[in-house]
Amino acid sequence: MNTIYKREMSSFFKSPIAYVVIAVYLFVFGYFSMSYNFAGGSVYIGTTLQTMTSILPIIIPIITMKLIADEKRNGTEVLLRTSPISMWEVVLGKFFAAYTLFVIMNAATLIHVFLMAAYAPLPIAETIGAYLGYMLQGLLFVAVGIFASSLTESQIIAAIVGVVILFSTTGLYSIGSLIGGWLGNAIMWISPLTKYAEFANGILNFASVVFYVSFAAIMLLVTESNMERKRWN
């Protein structure tokens, strides 16, 4: 797993994509942070992060699109499959590499938090909760991105599939609130955004943690079995 992880990490930083993605991400983050927190005078970083959630469905698939699709196109999938490592090691290595990039991206956004802390007392619980929830949500998004990458040989298709899945899950929140009633509530419950709102309010709901982690695990499980199944056809 470590071998795959290291290779993917170095591969990320050898291609311009990682830098471009990080730059775009930080720019957008800066824009929202500027308008909500600095110009808007809010001390809650959670508002900014929640807005960022609506562009994550584009950012994450760009990071994850090549992870498995490219191995197939390159012919290097043969290498991984004929080496004495399991598909799990491959999937997890790639997953953690992409997630590390996500962590790095967000570590850079902490500058905004520190800047705010210099001018105003911060709501500690809400800030930590907002970031914790955001990172947990990233776990799920990255897992979905990897799953999309395992479906095809084409990076572009992998990216599009990832974007569509992620947008539709985040979109469930709006759909649920439109419908209302028990059905609306049920739909909203599935949406990762609902869970996120709790974290942003500084509530550490164990059920939400389980929700993100278990859904991410399911996505990885499906990815792994999808790759194993492909081998049999």
Next chain:
Amino acid sequence: MIEIQHLTKKFGNIVALNDLNFTVKKGEILGFLGPNGAGKSTTMNILTGYLPSTSGTVKVDGFDIMENPKEVKKKIGYLPELPPVYGDMTVGEYLTFIANLKNVPLKGRKTKLDDIMYLVKIGDKKGRLIRNLSKGYRQRVGLAQALVGNPQVLVLDEPTVGLDPKQILDIRKLITALGREHTIILSTHILQEVNAVCSSVVMINNGKIAAQGPLSDFAAASNGVSKYNVTIAGDKTLCRETLDKVGSASRVEFIRIDGDNSVFRIESKQNEDSRKEVFRALAENDLPILELRPIGKNLEEVFIEIVGRDQSAETEE
């Protein structure tokens, strides 16, 4: 070392491999021959654990690929049809990555990798990005990859494709040298390659074994001493008289007059080479030999014959 029994592979309704049986002994270099689409790559993909078989068993050093895939994979170095290289890595980084994948111990690893790079002659390309290397070099990096971890078995799918003639000779020499310590399966459709490096041959066609045996079986038909045409500068009748006296020739047949020369076809008796005797007899009578051409079958003809036979049999069906 490698035992393949009743190996069958179906892709949906298409039968890619049909009841393949063969074994490769330790230290043997097996030439795996067949036209395009015969199932060479499929067999190799199953053997190395990339594809599962539909039925049948593949054992490497006693381990079954389905039951003990990890053990088998540790013992095999595989060079697939397309060298499995990452363009964004340098040759050195790539081989280190492979060494990690194959759990090569850190101790002494650097010397081992340097030795491999020296063997396949890519030492000077260590710091180059694989993306920028030519096809021939990529092929060699792929071969280097297969050698990492010193596996007992090497499975090479058309290792000389894309190389220039000098490189082809180098790689063949290398394979012959590796054959002293490794068991090698080499797929190719270049027949000289089999003649040059292999000790035994398996020919497959349409997913079935068409012929198999030690190279010498195939070479017996191909050494050409049993049958040859000889062109002699001299009169037909005189030549005839002289040739008829040659004891080791079983049959002398007049073919044609070619200007002032006569052409004969001579067949030697079983296990005898009549060429020397023919030369002496003709020389004594001042009949110079202008040309002596063997007309035995070579591996190529055996191959084409087998492939052709199978195809005509199939159209008849």
